[in-house]
Amino acid sequence: MEFLSSYGLFLAKSATAVVAIALVIGLIASVSQRNKKQAEGHIEIERLHERFEDWEDLMQFHLHDEASYKKMHKEKKKTAKREKKGKGEAAAGRKRLFVVDFDGDIQASDVELLRHEISAILTVATPDDEVLLRLESPGGMVHSYGLAASQLQRIRDKDVQLTIAIDRVAxxxxxxMACIGNKLLAAPFAVIGSIGVVAQLPNFHRLLKKHEVDVELHTAGEFKRTLTMIGENTDEGRKKFIEELEETHILFKEFVKENRPQLNIEEIATGEVWYGRRALEKSLVDAIQTSDDYLLSRRADSDIFQVKYRLKKSIAERVGVATQGAVDRGTTALLGRLRESRFFQ
Structure with a gap:
């Protein structure tokens, strides 16, 4: 009886603690949700050319004997000091390359980060500078990717060189988005193309009808609703839906042709995709090269800055991590007490 009493008291305390924690998390989440629109982030900048220099120095240190390394390092410091002091040709001739990343989903969610990164770059960029976008995306919603492409157009409108690098898929x-670039690079087996439009949706009308479920749909306007998931679709609705798809496809082709006039748009706007090498043959890209090789090729004459916009974590997210740790520790302690009481034996 004494064991059961102690065990019950322990469970009561644990349950009270868990409920209290849950209430706190719920309150914080509620406040965080109300203030979500006010959440801000910050710009982070990393000097990639310095990272490459550090890697080079580390490799040289391990590949050479101590005397050779010291001599090499000494000469390098002299050269750097001479350039800094005299601002010679090597220092004066260095360009600036800004690097941004876009990892696209169906909603092009990263456009919210991209717009801030581009705005930050355009506060200092000049026509002598260059922006490299490392782009990865299988596509998605037309309006969302239209906005993403418009963000890139802002760079072109400022006469800043825009290079697009596709390592896996665009x-x-x-x-x-990619066709906005002044120059398009692709890895040999990157997936390029698919200039087409697709839409599909299930229809449950027959299933609902079988179970005697009626669905009423009222619209004002002949084509306010063309196809529906739960109502009965008509031939007129299907025809209008297809017309809208075709019109979107025409706009897509016109957009690509305006930005890459060298393309045979009717040949490539079939919804097909091509790997990098075949895409080069069809002028979908300008060169076969990975983003890593391009950055290394530019480090000799450019200062390279990676620009990222980081969203601040909400209070709920920060507290959630700490709370999860507390719950884990509490669970471990409970299991330990149970083992000590031989409850599992």
Whole structure:
């Protein structure tokens, strides 16, 4: 009886603690949700050319004997000091390359970060500078990727060189973004293209009808609703839906053709995709090269800055991590007490 009493008291305390923690998390989440629109982030900048220099120095240190390394390091410091002091040709001739990343999903969610990164770059960029976008996207919603492409157009409108590097995939909406670039690079087996439009949706009308479920749909306007998931679709609705798809496809082709006039748009706007090498043959890209090789090729004459916009974590997210740790520790302690009481034996 004494054991059961102690055990019950322990469970009561544990339950009270868990409930209290849950209430606190719920309150914080509620406040965080109300203030979500006010959440801000900050710009982070990393000097990639210095990272490459550190890697080079580390490799040289391990590949050479101590005397050779010291001599090499001494000469390098002299050269750097001479350039800094005299601002010679090597120092004066260095350009600036800004690097941003876009990892696209169906909603092009990263456009919210991209717009801040581009705004930050354009506060200092000049026509002598260059922006490299490392783009990855299988495509998605037309309006979302249209906005993403418009963000890139801001760079072109400022006469700043825009290079797009595709290491894995830039298809459909991803290629809509890519074609804005002055220069397009692709890895040999990157997936490029898919200049087409697709839409599909299930229809449960027959299933609902079988179970005698009626669905009423009222619209004002002949084509306010063309196809529906739960109502009965009509031939007129299907025809209008297809017309809208075709019109979107025409706009897509016109957009690509305006930005890459060298393309045979009717040949490549079939919804097909091509790997990098074949894409080069069809002028979908300008060169076969990975983003890593391009950055290394530019380090000799450019200062390279990676620009990232980081969203601040909400209070709920920060507290959630700490709370999870507390719950884990509490669970471990409970199991330990149970083992000590031979409850599991």
């Amino acid at each position: 298809a459909s909406g991803g290629y809509m």
